[in-house]
Amino acid sequence: MADSGGLTRRQRDVLGAVGDSLRARGMPPTRAELGESLGVSAQTADFHLRALARKGHLRLGRQARDLELLGAEAAPSFRAVPLLGRVAAGNPLSAIENLEDVLPVPEGSGADFALRVQGDSMVEAGILDGDRVLVQQQDFAAKGEIVVALLGEGDAIEATVKRYLPAKNRVILRPANAMLEDRVVRPGEAFSIAGRVVGVIRLWG
Structure with a gap:
């Protein structure tokens, strides 16, 4: 079920895990790392990241760690x-x-x-x-x-x-x-x- 922001509980968990990685390590997680932290496969983690990108909460690049939080979730920018x-x-x-x-x-x-x-x-x-x-x-x-x-x-x-x-x-x-x-x-x-x-x-x- 989606919350008032249009996100499912799992999508909120994914956003939280990405933010935690940025704050603790200075870099976003790979799909494999994200999946491990959430108890799902890397493919499932990628599915949720793509859904969040479509909803405008993050930007995905071509490299494993190339993603950026947007909007209210935005962290300091990376290159x-x-x-x-x-x-x-x-x-x-x-x-x-x-x-x-x-x-x-x-x-x-x-x-x-x-x-x-x-x-x-x-x-x-x-x-x-x-x-x-x-x-x-x-x-x-x-x-x-x-x-x-x-x-x-x-x-x-x-x-x-x-x-x-x-x-x-x-x-x-x-x-x-x-x-x-x-x-x-x-x-x-x-x-x-x-x-x-x-x-x-x-x-x-």
């Missing part, structure tokens, strides 16, 4: 950024730039792309193995900022997430893990900054 692969928080990892997915991020976050973290060298900065770091693309950074650094040239380029500490005649890339040592870049070594880390997304489960 999609590309998830480009892995970056090491540990020993430098071969840079991977293939598009893996897209991630919704809040408008105003400053992020241009995201990278999946591998390793534990930044745990004391709250960046864990498996996290997605949001990166603002730029080739410079202020002292002490966390950056995505590129080391090497050509096919041998490696990427790592570290705190950027420029010093006389060298650059120090410092981990946020007391068990690990600095990576020192000396004159003549190929080094560049791909961007500045502006946020972290953690997926549970």
